[in-house]
Amino acid sequence: MKTVGVIVEYNPLHNGHVYHFEQSRRAAGADAVVAVMSGHFLQRGEPAVAGKWARAEMALHMGADIVIELPVAYSSHAAEWFAYGAVSLLDATGVVDSVCFGSESGDIAKLSAAAQLVWREDDAFRALVRRELAGGGNYPAAYSAAAERTLAAAGIDGIDMRQPNNTLGLFYLIALLRLGSTIEPLTIARTKAGYNDQTITDRRIASATALRGLIFGDTPDSGQLQNIAPYVPPYTLSILQREAQAGRAPVSWANYSRPLLHRLLVEPATELAQYAEVTEGLEHRIKRALPELRLAEGEAAAEALLLLLKTKRYTRTKLQRTLLRLLLGHRKDELAPELLRSGAAYLRVLGFSPRGRQLLARMRTAAKVPVVTKVTDADWPYLAMDIRATSAYALGFARCDSRELFRDYYEPPIQRSEEARSDT
Incomplete structure (x- = not known):
């Protein structure tokens, strides 16, 4: 069973995500898709608009076969460690053949060449970063500028390292190199809406940032989930409305x-x-x-x-x-970096499809770390952090009870029937 991995947040899952998902499966020639998904808190340091189980359910409706939780230790970290944590999980499954990510570049050959140049961060590269920081800038901007200088010196052009998905893609590739992984990298060019675009210019495609603006913004009818209907699959809207009725969404x-x-x-x-x-x-x-x-x-x-x-x-x-x-x-x-470098010591499964059940059976023998479907017997520090994160996340609900605070102990993986899959 040929399997492609995707690294996602789905905050919330929208039509652009569906495009990337289908293109990833096509580019990889994959029979199955494993999604590594952030939990309740995300890479930009924000709470997710809906919790991890709701967003995993969206992913399964779209066609994902297994959804694995990216621990909060990585999911809310800067791009380098976010990418490393996610790629290390895909590598640890033992069943993922390729990983496909979105980028502004869309050129995997150039991005891979760039990763080969900078992944060791030699003295010359570090000196470039320090020089940029000395000008008063922040670290992400300094790293991007140093990377661009390094690429230019090597004659590699056409990759704007100021674009967030180019940078994140570079870190995915660097993670593969540092792990010595055999997973094949693939990339799909982002279309119609950039990662941070706050304006909407297309009738069906909008960034997650713009959609959250419709939900939480200052327009007269903001706060109504129906506003995002043109830009999301029907199941996304239905799940968000259900979560809102239960007092669990939208969260900011x-x-x-x-x-x-x-x-x-x-x-x-x-x-x-x-x-x-x-x-x-x-x-x-x-x-x-x-x-x-x-x-x-x-x-x-x-x-x-x-x-x-x-x-x-x-x-x-x-x-x-x-x-x-x-x-x-x-x-x-x-x-600490030495702990993060070790990667997650487990694979926490949030949901799976019938095909995913077959893949899980393979994972239980092929995976480099234990596959976790119940947390009651688990005793890993990063999993403990995720359980505490669930409790903290539930404190933001309009209605909260003890079951929500300790939901990790009660909630089994979501199982999608073949009939439940929704296409857009």
Whole structure:
């Protein structure tokens, strides 16, 4: 059974994701698709608009055969570790033949050549990054600029490393090299909507960022899930509406202002400094900002704090990740590079199809790490972090009970019947 892997967030799953999914399966000539999907909290340091089980259900409706959870230790990290964690999971399955990702470039040969040039990050490359940082920029911009200089010196052109999916694709390829993986990389050019596009120019395709803007934005009829109907498959809308009725969606940073402020107010700066992403004295900047918060009725404290903290050095994404690590209690020693480099010690299955059941049987003998469908007997630090993340995520629900707080212990993998698959 030829199998392709995809690395996704589906926040929420939209028509552009369906296009990428079908093109990935076609490009790989695959019989089955394994999706590594972020859990409740995402790469830009945001809570998902709907929880991991709802989004896994969307993926299964689309045609995914197995959905594996990317641990929050990786899913809410910067691009390098996000990519490494996801690729290491695909590699650990023992059944994935290829991985297909979207990129602005769409040129796997050039991206692969670029990865070969920069993956070891030699002294010359590090010097370029330091030079860019010395100009006052942030690390992602400095890395992209150093990569572009390196590629230009080698005569490789046509890859804009300022484009987020080119950069993320580069890190997927670097992860394959660092793991010594035999998985074949493939890429599909993004179409009609960029990753961060906030405007909608097509009748059927819009970025997830733009769709969240329709849900949470300031337009007169914002907040109505029906607004996104033209841009998502029917099952996405139906699942989101069901989750909204249950009080579990839509979720944003605004839902977590109180627990976040509690952490920031009660812990001294010396303690805040022990949390992941709190760097370069950011703990003091946070403490100085707290008395400046002026919260009008209905204004979200998390959003107001982000506006106070943002600088050229500290991007919004960096700050969101910082606040998320503080909210979830992720300390620096838990996310040390040497631990992240080891990859996840397990494969947590969120859902599967009938074909996925056959693939799971193969995985149980071929996988490099245990395959987990029940968490009751599991005792891995990153899985414990995911269980705590579920509890924290549930605190943002309009209606929450103890079962939601500890849902990881109750929820079995979602099983999609063949009849349940929906095509658009």
